[in-house]
Amino acid sequence: MSRDFTNHPRWWITGPEPDESLRSLIERAVNLYGSEGDDYRPHLSRHATPYGVSLDGLDTLSVHDVLAVARTVGVRPRDLFMHRLTDHPALLEEHERRAFCPRCWQNDMHQGRPPTFRRAWSGIFTLQCAIHAVPLHWAPNLPAGEVPLSILRLTPATKVGKETLTLIHGFARRLGDALYDHAPWPPSWRGSAFSARALLMRSTTNLGCLPEHLPLSSISADPDLRGFVAVPLHRNDPLQESPWEGIRRLGPPAWRRAAFWMVAWYVIPRLAMRFRPPGLPFAPFEAIDDQWSVQPARRDMRRLQKYRRALIDMSRVFPVSRGARSVRGCVVGSDHT
Numbered sequence: 001m002s003r004d005f006t007n008h009p010r011w012w013i014t015g016p017e018p019d020e021s022l023r024s025l026i027e028r029a030v031n032l033y034g035s036e037g038d039d040y041r042p043h044l045s046r047h048a049t050p051y052g053v054s055l056d057g058l059d060t061l062s063v064h065d066v067l068a069v070a071r072t073v074g075v076r077p078r079d080l081f082m083h084r085l086t087d088h089p090a091l092l093e094e095h096e097r098r099a100f101c102p103r104c105w106q107n108d109m110h111q112g113r114p115p116t117f118r119r120a121w122s123g124i125f126t127l128q129c130a131i132h133a134v135p136l137h138w139a140p141n142l143p144a145g146e147v148p149l150s151i152l153r154l155t156p157a158t159k160v161g162k163e164t165l166t167l168i169h170g171f172a173r174r175l176g177d178a179l180y181d182h183a184p185w186p187p188s189w190r191g192s193a194f195s196a197r198a199l200l201m202r203s204t205t206n207l208g209c210l211p212e213h214l215p216l217s218s219i220s221a222d223p224d225l226r227g228f229v230a231v232p233l234h235r236n237d238p239l240q241e242s243p244w245e246g247i248r249r250l251g252p253p254a255w256r257r258a259a260f261w262m263v264a265w266y267v268i269p270r271l272a273m274r275f276r277p278p279g280l281p282f283a284p285f286e287a288i289d290d291q292w293s294v295q296p297a298r299r300d301m302r303r304l305q306k307y308r309r310a311l312i313d314m315s316r317v318f319p320v321s322r323g324a325r326s327v328r329g330c331v332v333g334s335d336h337t
């Protein structure tokens with residue numbers, strides 16, 4: 001261990017809790033000591049890795065920084081190192097990993113432990129707690145211990161609400177398994193995991209050339225699903241990067257449920273009308289597609305056009321346009337089972 005750390009202050013926080021992310025552990029120290037952003041780094045080492053002013057990159061701390069944090073917290077480096085989380089396309093962006101299970105946090109507090117963010121909640125396709133089977137909620141940027149758990153609902157009140165969440169959660173899980181674990185695509189579903197992913201990207205990004213609401217933002221939710229399903233209400237700028245990055249920024253589980261619900265409606269045939277997302281237009285991508293007919297194509301939009309054409313082509317198998325109304329009308333007559 002470097003002598004650089006010998007005289008550095010100790011952080012008086014507990015070591016990593018079960019499955020806690022490194023970002024969560026450092027956030028606990030930041031909340032305790034009142035530091036902001038990257039202020040902690042100079043206290044760890046003269047040679048600490050510069051990360052700018054944000055907390056990004058904490059889940060994947062370098063070995064050097066893990067050693068420094070372990071010394072400061074007073075735990076064995078190996079006990080900290082095993083909590084690193086290597087970045088992956090199936091994970092949310094690091095600053096969006098603020099989903100949590102209210103039951104897990106209640107248990108933490110009853111047992112005298114700090115509520116912490118688990119690595120298991122950082123996946124794009126993870127919408128409910130694997131231990132308690134309750135929907136994940138979203139913790140805004142305030143200390144985990146200050147989230148008002150008592151006002152959070154653990155389940156919808158109605159049978160339809162419960163069934164809808166089961167449908168959404170099951171669809172997200174199977175899509176994720178098919179994309180990243182080579183699980184088979186259900187033979188009765190339309191398209192493939194890759195075409196469904198293309199439709200998910202169309203639903204969650206602005207592929208137009210002007211600021212616009214995301215297609216998924218047309219969805220609303222019955223009162224019974226409020227808190228479990230919600231949409232971003234602001235206009236988004238045209239896509240500037242890979243469309244998958246837009247999905248990785250959909251941190252709130254309620255937003256992701258809206259996106260997966262919308263895609264599930266087109267992918268799973270013979271869904272009953274009670275499972276149709278409220279507010280979903282018959283041509284949900286029309287507003288964005290129409291922009292291109294009035295706006296001359298600009299040179300700097302070529303990459304965006306390329307993404308857009310590719311995603312439209314890949315998701316052609318799904319009945320998402322006005323011309324496909326009759327197709328969809330044929331397949332919504334019987335119940336989902």
Ligand SMILES: [Zn+2]
Nearest residue numbers: 101104129132
């Ligand atoms: Zn839980």
